[in-house]
Amino acid sequence: MTPSREWHQCAARLGAGRALRIAFAGISFVKATGGQPMRTRTAVMILFVLFMLLPLAGARAAELQKIKVTVPTISTIFYPLYYGQDKGIFAKEGLDIEVISTNGDGPDVDAVISGSAQFAISTPNRLFTAYEQGKPLKAVGMLARRMAIDCAMNRQVAEKLGIKTDTPLDTKLKALKDLTVAGTRPGAFTYVLLDIYGKRVGLVAQKDFKLIGVGGLNSMLPAVENNRIAVGCTGSPFTELAVARGKAIRLTNNARGDDPAFDDFLFEMVYATPEYLKANGDTTRKFLRALFASVNQILDTPAEGHMPMLEKLFGGVPDDVLLETFENTKRIFSRDGVVTPGSVQKAGVFMVESGAIKTPATFDQVADNDFLAKH
Numbered sequence: 001m002t003p004s005r006e007w008h009q010c011a012a013r014l015g016a017g018r019a020l021r022i023a024f025a026g027i028s029f030v031k032a033t034g035g036q037p038m039r040t041r042t043a044v045m046i047l048f049v050l051f052m053l054l055p056l057a058g059a060r061a062a063e064l065q066k067i068k069v070t071v072p073t074i075s076t077i078f079y080p081l082y083y084g085q086d087k088g089i090f091a092k093e094g095l096d097i098e099v100i101s102t103n104g105d106g107p108d109v110d111a112v113i114s115g116s117a118q119f120a121i122s123t124p125n126r127l128f129t130a131y132e133q134g135k136p137l138k139a140v141g142m143l144a145r146r147m148a149i150d151c152a153m154n155r156q157v158a159e160k161l162g163i164k165t166d167t168p169l170d171t172k173l174k175a176l177k178d179l180t181v182a183g184t185r186p187g188a189f190t191y192v193l194l195d196i197y198g199k200r201v202g203l204v205a206q207k208d209f210k211l212i213g214v215g216g217l218n219s220m221l222p223a224v225e226n227n228r229i230a231v232g233c234t235g236s237p238f239t240e241l242a243v244a245r246g247k248a249i250r251l252t253n254n255a256r257g258d259d260p261a262f263d264d265f266l267f268e269m270v271y272a273t274p275e276y277l278k279a280n281g282d283t284t285r286k287f288l289r290a291l292f293a294s295v296n297q298i299l300d301t302p303a304e305g306h307m308p309m310l311e312k313l314f315g316g317v318p319d320d321v322l323l324e325t326f327e328n329t330k331r332i333f334s335r336d337g338v339v340t341p342g343s344v345q346k347a348g349v350f351m352v353e354s355g356a357i358k359t360p361a362t363f364d365q366v367a368d369n370d371f372l373a374k375h
Contacts, residue, residue, distance in 0.1 A: 064096035067287060068117040070108035073184060073216040074101050074313065075235035076329040077144060077268055078121060079306075084294030086309060093286035103216050104185035109137070112271050118280070119287060120271040123189035124347040125354075127271065131361040138277060139344075139367045141270035141288050141337035143295070147262035148332045149190055151233040151251040152242040154224050158249045165250050169259070172251055173201045176209045179230035182220065185213035190233045192354045199353065217241075224248050237317055237325035244321045255328040264340060266347035267332070277371070284371045292337045292373065299335065303327055339367040 067090075071078045081099050084090050090097050100117065102108040109126040111117035113135065121143055130137050153163060153172075161175045176198060183190030191213055195205045205211040214223045220232040225247040232238065236255065242248035254262050270288065277284055298306065303326050310322045317325075341363040348360025 063094070064091060065094055065283065067095050067097045067119070067283070068100060068111070069097050070100045070102055070111045070117045070120040070122070072102060072105035072108050072122050072188065073235055075217075076237060076310070076314075076325050077148060077235050077332070079310070079313070079326075079329065080143065080291055080294040080298060080333070081121070082313060083298060083306070083309060084290050087294070087297070089294050089297070090287075090290040093290045095283075095286055095290060097287075101216070104183075104188045104190070104213065106185060106187055109271055112137070112273060112276075115273075115276075118272070118276060118283070121268055122271060124266045124269065125187070125189050125192060125351060125356060127266075127269070127366050128348060128351045128357050128361055131366055132357045132359070136274060136361075136366065137271050138274055139266065139269040139339050140272055140277065140284060140369070140371045141291065142266060142268075142334050142339045142343060143270065143291070143337065144268035144332040145264060145334040145343070146254070146257060146332040147259075147265045147267045148255040148329070149193055149233055149235060150239040150254050151194075151231055152224055152239045152248040153231045153251045154227045154229075155247050155249055156227060157230045163249070163251075169252065170201055173197050174203070176201075176231065177203055178209060180210040180212065180228075181231040181233075182212045182214040182223065182229040183233055184216055184220070188213065192351075192356065194231070194233055196350065196354055221245075236329050237314060237321060240321050240325045240328070241317055244318060255332055257331070261346070264343050264346065265350075266339065266343040269339065270337075277368070281371065285373075288337060288371055289373050292335065295333050295337075296335055299330060299333060303330070337372050338369055339363075341367075 069081060071081070078099065081097065085097050100111070102111070105122045105125065108120045108122045112120045113130070127137055127139055157179070158164070163172055163175050181194050183192070183194055185191065191211065194211055198205050198209060203209055212229070214220050214229060214232065216234060217238050220234055220238060221242055223229045224232045224242055225245065231251060239250055243250050252258065257263060270291070272284060303323055306326060307319060307322065310326060311319070314322060344363045344367055351357045352360055
């Protein structure tokens with residue numbers, strides 16, 4: 001009896017440990033047959049196949065190429081990474097990915113530049129600043145086609161200022177005057193966004209309002225709720241959770257597309273160095289193929305089916321909040337990952353407006369779609 005390719009794949013995904021547990025279950029089954037010839041022979045054949053596959057399962061696991069991927073925060077935006085790893089989508093491409101959160105963007109891309117991570121999925125600021133500094137990076141895929149960082153305001157502060165969820169955005173932004181507001185860390189996209197928001201209405205950060213960094217969801221949420229900061233901005237499920245807990249109001253809804261300036265905007269993209277791409281083109285193609293296969297499966301399946309994994313990632317977040325967050329996030333995903341010239345242009349203008357760069361890099365200078373699957 002020769003094990004089929006499907007059996008090999010099954011054992012590789014199960015791993016030796018789980019296959020061994022199945023084998024022991026089979027032993028119990030043999031005993032339960034009471035010596036009946038047909039059942040006993042069938043059980044013995046199953047056991048034979050499983051034991052033959054145990055070393056193969058271990059070998060398959062050892063053959064997977066280890067890939068480190070950095071992300072700025074734990075957010076539903078990066079759910080395709082966790083989903084693809086759990087469902088074996090990356091494994092089918094021969095990859096075993098480790099997702100590392102750096103609690104704010106900056107260190108995530110630094111890890112790629114230093115070579116300690118192969119890819120980062122992050123915001124566009126470092127793409128432009130690194131190019132201006134003569135250390136070019138490449139955007140080889142666009143996970144999110146819309147900027148989806150959102151902000152929440154402490155409810156007591158909002159009531160005092162007369163700010164409501166449906167208050168016009170410019171009025172909300174003018175209310176930042178004399179407040180302390182926060183992104184994840186100085187220089188991070190969340191931080192730069194608040195600086196830009198101030199400039200839109202004639203306010204200057206550190207002069208007209210205090211702008212600080214407080215870290216990701218786990219530290220930003222209590223900071224807003226306890227009024228240590230009046231406004232916090234980061235990725236989902238921060239805003240949804242802050243509102244659901246009753247101590248904050250939603251200040252922005254970029255995930256829904258309320259601000260047209262952030263549609264077709266180079267937001268969460270896949271970073272790599274030109275040197276890595278030149279030496280590891282096949283690995284890059286495999287990673288992107290698996291990433292966007294994960295995205296498409298997520299978009300094509302009901303949200304309820306993802307709840308067990310979402311609950312694992314975001315323990316303590318109520319189910320209704322997780323569902324709302326997940327539906328909000330699904331709106332921003334790109335099915336094909338193609339980086340568009342318009343998205344690069346919008347992000348470049350944003351970075352110039354922030355004062356972080358003087359001249360934006362062009363599409364050809366910082367983007368490369370050649371590693372994406374052709375449709």
